[in-house]
Amino acid sequence: MSSTNKIASFELGRVVAMLAILSMHCQLFLGYLHYNDEPWFGYIFNQATRFAVPLFFLISGYLIQPKLTSAPYETLKSYSKPLIRVWLVWSILSLVMPFNLGVVMEHGYIAERTGYWSYLMSAPFNSLLEGGLVHLWFIPALISAIAIIAFLVQSKQSSLIIPIAVILYIYGVLAGSYQTITELEPPFFTRNGPFFATLMVAIGFVIRQKDIHWSSSKSLMVALLGLFVHMGEAWYLHSLGQLFNANDFLFGTAVWATGCFFWLLSKPNLGNSPLVFALSKRVLSVYVSHMLIIIIMINVAGFYELENGARDLTVWLGSVLLTGLFVLGLEKTPLKKVLFR
Template identity: 70%
Template sequence: MVKIMHSNSTQAKAKIASIELGRNVAMLVILAMHCQMFLGYWHTNEEPWFGYIFNQITRFAVPLFFIISGYFVYPKLVNSPIDAMKAYSKPLFKVWVVWSVLSLLMPFNLGVVAEHGYLAERQGYWNYLMQAPLNTLFEGGLVHLWFIPALICAVAILAFLINSKQSSLIIPVGIVLYGYGVLAGSYQVITEIEPPIFTRNGPFFATLMVGIGFAIRQRELRWTSTKALFIALAGLAIHFAEAAVLHSYGQPFNSNDFLFGTALWGLGCFMWLLAKPNLGDSDVTYSISKRILPIYVSHLLVIILMNNVVAIAALTNLTKDMTVFIGSLVLTYLLVLGIEKTPLNKLLFR
């Protein structure tokens, strides 16, 4: 069993330093991906291949988040699955509702607001969401919030199976959902399967990833760092090979959230972190990692604000991208720190 590290920081107690570092890195690359960098320049054959590759190289992050969630929810789920599921999901659901409402109210395009008014700008977005109301239900008020209902769905499925004495079905059920999600998602250009919702959302990908984390903790699985790195690189290679083939069928290279190789990629990354429990054992790591959920739910609204700023300043290309990225990174963290010192912290982040 991995030894739980104890640093001088009281925050380090009962935490695995490398996993906390993994959370931080995953959040950083998700923020970078949402900045949509390198897509307007550095073209090869009239396509932004540097931007495409950069986008896809970040795709390990969300699976890693799901696996980490499954790993740490295991003890509570096995002891009291339904009660644990409710206790786990309730605060997440509240955060999702609050940030969905904020996202529905905050204008995204200040130019449209200035020219046509607040309601005209917002009605366009509200109408867009209502074009697919079921999908919006599983996503929320802004695209990145999909992670929260997906996580809740996955934990609910695990809790139901454990409570029904069918925990052995967690991985098989997860594989079926994941397979359908991939075939009806990125592979839709080939399969022509029409899913009821966008398959990144809901239980399709989250169940297997959370289930993998659960199973690792349940079985006390450990790999050497070499084996874990090999699996991660194999998953990465498969993911990119799939993306290349699908691109030849018309699937945009940077639109693949999950492919078959992505699960292996995320698994390898997690097991590599687990094999190096001391990695990142510092106060800075724990200070950032305890704020990952607040950073996650707030970062995209800050990115939208920064996109308005660079538009007003008429910045372009690399200057624009770096301004949006660095500005969003700094302002999101400062926003979270500021809200922590106010009564709004309980409403917005807990």
């Protein structure tokens, strides 16, 4: 174990998860490698990255459990305040930064931004739970999950944490990807808010609270089972009109991510290196900033009319390198205290 007392495998898991999320947001392999006129390689790659966000939630729930148990509301407040600041700052930056430079050059900055602002205002409650750019939904969702758990702990109703989280998750799936079958009308996109995050954070919380451990082989089997179920659900829903790559979470996702989490927990020294710890402490900084860099790289690829593999390599490699340099550069300025936690 590192002298920081952090679990090395969790830090490695966060780095891998962040790379998976960045790669997914680059929209790789969706313009080619078709089968039956559909980009199946891109579809499968996209869904193969969907372990990443729930793994973040699981690790957060595990790490915060002792403080949340001993001082629920105080921990909620101290944990949430810097996250809300980061969410607000990056939401503002996302609202003012133009996404389509071609439209800016042809029609002007206001015309380009007005279209995006109008889109956000068409569903204001949902936009509030996301922020200025779609990936920022993670922060309000995490805070809402911790708030629910803090309330139940403070109310001495800890036994209800998992049941309530399961109900929220089931509704989120049924009113989300399964909406094509259930026709449920949720108040907002169910990936946002408490529906997805609460169960994942709660599982991590309970695993530490009850000191649950699985062997690496059992963890791997559960992870593979969850992956198989997730992909099977996506395949079935695709046949009903739900795009294969449009599923943020399904019933199998929770099982898949939990298996991955237990596997990391069973190998605490995995990834115990200075490089992993250096990268992991910047994961949130990379998360909040990477989408703006990806947007820039997509504009660059479009300007040079790059296609297929050339487009993907340019966008992905440019996004990885520039996001890393961007974060490292900002860390050397006073802006670090404003932009990052």
